[in-house]
């Protein structure tokens with residue numbers, strides 16, 4: 001998990017994370033900070049083990065860490081956050097020693113994490129992303145515009 005931890009402590013990464021946090025200070029809906037990223041990572045990794053999907057733990061964690069990192073650009077510049085997250089991630093990943101295949105997989109996961117129709121690795125991210133949300137205890141659930149089927153009312157992971 002060396003590369004994951006380097007990324008976690010990367011100054012630029014931390015700067016983006018603070019911008020997400022700043023933009024969501026008064027947000028009543030789901031937030032997009034480190035807690036969410038680690039929830040997604042852990043759930044995706046459990047599913048990966050249970051279903052023998054065979055993805056590397058580090059790539060699951062790295063993708064989860066990055067999948068919403070550009071959320072602040074959705075607030076500030078109206079860029080869909082799977083796009084802004086990938087644009088920021090591409091530059092961050094460049095600093096560390098990822099292979100071409102790993103980068104392609106991470107890209108697939110980030111870009112596809114909002115699409116119900118996604119397949120394979122992106123589907124894993126999509127599922128873990130939704131399952132990480134505690135809609136059953138959220139005071140803003142009624143006001144949230146997520147389709148009912150996306151909302152999570154049960155704990156499985």
Ligand SMILES: [Fe+2]
Nearest residue numbers: 067068081114
């Ligand atoms: Fe997202």
Ligand SMILES: [Fe+2]
Nearest residue numbers: 036067068129
């Ligand atoms: Fe997310």
